Amino acid sequence: MQSAGKQLRSIWPGDDRARVHIIDQTLLPHELTIVTISTLSGAARAIETMQVRGAPLIGVTAAYGVALAMRADPSNANLNAAMSRLAATRPTAINLRFALDAMCEHLLTLPESSRAEAAFDRASALAVEDAKLCHDIGVHGLGLIQDLAKNKKIGEPVNILTHCNAGWLATADWGTATAPMYMAHDEGIALHVWVDETRPRNQGAALTAWELDQRGVPCTIVADNAAGYLMHAGKVDLVIVGTDRTTASGDVCNKIGTYLKALAARDNGVPFYAAVPSPSIDFSLESGAKIPIETRAAREVTHMSGLSAAGRRETIAVARPGANAFNPAFDVTPARLVTGLITERGVVAASREALAQAFPERSGHAPLMPAASRAARF
Ligand code: MRU
Numbered sequence: 001m002q003s004a005g006k007q008l009r010s011i012w013p014g015d016d017r018a019r020v021h022i023i024d025q026t027l028l029p030h031e032l033t034i035v036t037i038s039t040l041s042g043a044a045r046a047i048e049t050m051q052v053r054g055a056p057l058i059g060v061t062a063a064y065g066v067a068l069a070m071r072a073d074p075s076n077a078n079l080n081a082a083m084s085r086l087a088a089t090r091p092t093a094i095n096l097r098f099a100l101d102a103m104c105e106h107l108l109t110l111p112e113s114s115r116a117e118a119a120f121d122r123a124s125a126l127a128v129e130d131a132k133l134c135h136d137i138g139v140h141g142l143g144l145i146q147d148l149a150k151n152k153k154i155g156e157p158v159n160i161l162t163h164c165n166a167g168w169l170a171t172a173d174w175g176t177a178t179a180p181m182y183m184a185h186d187e188g189i190a191l192h193v194w195v196d197e198t199r200p201r202n203q204g205a206a207l208t209a210w211e212l213d214q215r216g217v218p219c220t221i222v223a224d225n226a227a228g229y230l231m232h233a234g235k236v237d238l239v240i241v242g243t244d245r246t247t248a249s250g251d252v253c254n255k256i257g258t259y260l261k262a263l264a265a266r267d268n269g270v271p272f273y274a275a276v277p278s279p280s281i282d283f284s285l286e287s288g289a290k291i292p293i294e295t296r297a298a299r300e301v302t303h304m305s306g307l308s309a310a311g312r313r314e315t316i317a318v319a320r321p322g323a324n325a326f327n328p329a330f331d332v333t334p335a336r337l338v339t340g341l342i343t344e345r346g347v348v349a350a351s352r353e354a355l356a357q358a359f360p361e362r363s364g365h366a367p368l369m370p371a372a373s374r375a376a377r378f
Contacts, residue, residue: 001168001182003214010057010169011064011127017120018071020064024051025169029210030307040069040082047089047096050201054170055244055280056134059099060127062086066103067119074115079107091292092253092330093244098279099126127172133277134174136344141180141240141275142187144347148237149189157192157218158184159237161227164198164255165207166242166275176275177240178211180342185217193219194230198255200300200327224257228264239265239272240342246276248363250335250350251288256328262337271339278344281355283362288332298325 001008011022019038026049027033035051037043043065046052052061069082083100090096106122107115148158160181167175174182184191193212198204205221212219222230230236239261245253252258252274265272285291302319319325338350348354356363 001173001211001215003168003211008168010054010172011052011060013064013067013120013124017117018068020061020068022046022052022061023169025053025207026051027313028169029206030313037064038068040065040072040085043068044085044089047086053203054165054167055093055095055242056130056171056176056277057169058090058093059095059279060123060130060172062089062096063099063103063123063126064120066100066107067116067123070107070116070119074112076108076112079104079115090294092294093280094282095244095279102126130171130277130279131173133279133344134168134171134176134179137176137275137277137342138174138179138183140344140346141273141342142183144238144271144273144342145180145184145189145191146187149184152190155190157190159192159194159235161194161196161230161236161239161261161270162208163196163204163224163227163239163241163258163261165203165211166240166254167208167211169207169211170242175211176242176277176280176342178208179275180240181212181217182215185215191217193217194227194236195219195221196224196227196257196261197221198257199224200296200304202304203255224260227261228268231264231268231270236265236268236270239270241272241274243274243276243280244330245285245291246274246281246341246350247285247288247291247335248281248283248355249286249352250338250341250355251291252276252333252335252338252341252350253288253291253293253330254333256331259331259333259337262333265339266337272333272337273340273342273347274333274338274350275342278359278362281359281362283355283359283364286352288334291330291332293331294329296327296329298327301325301327 166177335350
């Protein structure tokens with residue numbers, strides 16, 4: 001993604017194809033620091049500590065993690081160990097399983113001697129595929145923004161609200177929810193984005209606002225609790241969010257707080273869309289109630305991190321020491337509250353029928369993983 005005149009990527013392989021480079025997203029927006037990963041455990045830790053995060057990027061990082069493992073030892077035993085380690089990093093985003101399945105399916109057909117090179121190629125191909133999916137989501141989502149822009153006076157912006165970070169930092173490029181915004185901005189459509197801060201980890205304030213600022217897209221950070229007020233006051237034309245897992249029936253799992261935005265949107269007649277690349281769809285699940293919801297450390301709720309006035313990274317307590325806290329990281333928005341899903345194949349209803357029609361090759365196939373690879377795994 002072009003960012004403040006520089007070409008930036010969320011992940012890329014080293015020239016020696018024995019390493020991968022990432023942006024440490026825990027340090028943004030204050031520091032743009034590149035971290036190099038050269039081992040499977042380094043890749044797994046980067047996902048767990050959220051140096052990389054966002055469903056599609058978690059998948060691509062895991063794919064490179066497999067490639068690094070194959071560089072060290074291309075045996076079946078090590079492949080299985082790598083799959084198990086990476087699969088255990090974060091539970092909610094289905095893209096992780098999609099990427100691991102793709103790697104496993106490919107590598108098991110190959111002799112051990114060619115696995116390391118092939119794994120790097122396949123991981124890079126997954127990144128390219130992800131960027132293309134996001135690009136196509138942008139093209140389809142752009143139509144929604146163009147339609148809203150037609151009813152605006154000259155110079156009056158289309159106001160979009162987004163939650164968390166479903167931007168290029170969360171994907172191989174473009175982002176999912178942000179792709180239509182970037183394309184509308186590039187087309188010269190007046191646009192303004194309300195960015196939910198997204199407590200407790202503040203991906204909106206720290207990452208989405210940074211991304212949009214770097215690209216010159218006008219945006220304003222708001223406290224999570226402000227969204228209902230903004231919608232009630234007529235200041236939001238459209239909500240676009242990402243997803244970590246969308247079920248076959250169109251239930252959308254995304255960052256905690258998304259459900260509340262959808263409720264407020266419904267009550268105020270604001271269209272609510274999720275940007276959903278097909279690797280984020282779990283056709284094996286009918287109901288969102290079955291999606292495993294990650295619970296993270298209570299400390300993320302009781303403490304906050306940021307830059308002090310002296311320019312030092314600091315963590316401060318916002319609750320009394322020992323206060324009880326609970327930190328579910330995702331929630332599920334039922335399909336009935338979702339106006340539509342912006343997929344790489346077009347904007348479709350959040351329903352089993354519409355998803356099955358858009359992705360006939362995936363629907364009806366419960367497991368993502370083909371039988372041959374399933375037998376060899378774990
Ligand atoms: O906990 P995170 O930061 O990995 O959560 C990210 C989100 O919830 C995103 O909205 C989602 O992964 C879609 S990213 C295109």
